[in-house]
Amino acid sequence: MAALEAPTVPPQGPVRLGRRLPRSFFARPSTAVGPELLGRVLVRELPDGTRLAARLVEVEAYQEGDPASHSFRGRTPRNEVMFGRPGHLYVYFTYGMHFCSNIVTGSNGEGSAVLLRAAEPIAGLEVMADHRGLETPRLLCSGPARFTQAFGIGRPDNGTDLVRSQSLYLLSGEPAPARAIARSTRVGVTVGVERRWRFFVRESPFVSPGRPATG
DNA sequence: CAATAGATGTCCT
DNA sequence: GGACATCTATTGG
Numbered sequence: 717m718a719a720l721e722a723p724t725v726p727p728q729g730p731v732r733l734g735r736r737l738p739r740s741f742f743a744r745p746s747t748a749v750g751p752e753l754l755g756r757v758l759v760r761e762l763p764d765g766t767r768l769a770a771r772l773v774e775v776e777a778y779q780e781g782d783p784a785s786h787s788f789r790g791r792t793p794r795n796e797v798m799f800g801r802p803g804h805l806y807v808y809f810t811y812g813m814h815f816c817s818n819i820v821t822g823s824n825g826e827g828s829a830v831l832l833r834a835a836e837p838i839a840g841l842e843v844m845a846d847h848r849g850l851e852t853p854r855l856l857c858s859g860p861a862r863f864t865q866a867f868g869i870g871r872p873d874n875g876t877d878l879v880r881s882q883s884l885y886l887l888s889g890e891p892a893p894a895r896a897i898a899r900s901t902r903v904g905v906t907v908g909v910e911r912r913w914r915f916f917v918r919e920s921p922f923v924s925p926g927r928p929a930t931g
Numbered sequence: 932c933a934a935t936a937g938a939t940g941t942c943c944t
Numbered sequence: 945g946g947a948c949a950t951c952t953a954t955t956g957g
Contacts, residue, residue, distance in 0.1 A: 810950065813940080813950080816950080932956105
C-alpha cells in the first residue's frame with residue numbers, strides 16, 4: 717500500500733504496516749485474539765484523503781458468560797453487532813458522552829469482542845489532535861473513548877467490516893512478542909474481576925492511565 | 932501527585 | 945432510580 721504521511725513525532729519503534737488481517741484471524745476466542753492484536757495497526761481513511769494510523773498497545777477481551785460483557789444478558793439493539801460476524805467493528809455509546817470501539821471475535825452469533833483501549837499514533841496526528849482538542853501525542857489514543865474520538869469513530873461506523881472496508885481496516889503491523897505483553901484485570905469493571913483479560917504492551921507510554929500495570 | 936464532581940444515553944431492576 | 949467497558953477540569957495535599 718502507499719506510504720503513510722510522516723508522523724509528527726517519531727514512533728516508539730519501526731513501523732511495518734504489513735497487510736490486512738483476514739477474517740480467520742478474528743474468528744477465534746476473544747482471549748486468543750486480544751493479545752495478538754497488540755502491535756497491529758488500525759487505519760482510517762477520511763473523506764478528505766487524510767490517513768490516520770495507530771498501533772494497538774492495550775485491549776480487553778469480553779465474552780458471553782462473562783458478567784462484564786455487554787453480551788451477557790443477550791441481544792439488544794445496542795449490542796447486536798457483537799453477535800454478528802467476526803472482524804466487524806462494534807461501537808457503543810456510554811456515560812452519556814463517549815463512544816468506544818470493539819472488534820467482534822469468535823463465530824457468528826457468539827457475542828464476543830475485544831475492546832480497543834489504547835494505541836500509539838503513527839500517522840495523522842494533527843487530525844487526531846483536532847478531533848481530541850489536545851496536542852499531546854501521548855493523550856491522543858490512551859483510553860477507549862479517547863482512541864475512538866481521535867479516529868473520528870461514531871455511530872455511523874458501528875458494524876463496519878474491517879476485513880472489507882476501504883476506509884477503516886486493520887493491518888498486520890508488527891505483532892508484539894509474548895515477552896512484551898503484560899496482563900491485568902480489566903479497567904472499570906466491578907464484576908468478573910477474576911478474569912485477567914486486559915492485555916497491554918508492558919513498556920509503552922501510550923497505555924491508558926486507567927489502572928496499575930499488574931504484570 | 933490523588934480525589935472528586937460533572938457531563939448524561941442506554942439498559943437494567 | 946441506579947449502574948455503567950469514561951474523560952476532563954478542578955480542588956487539595
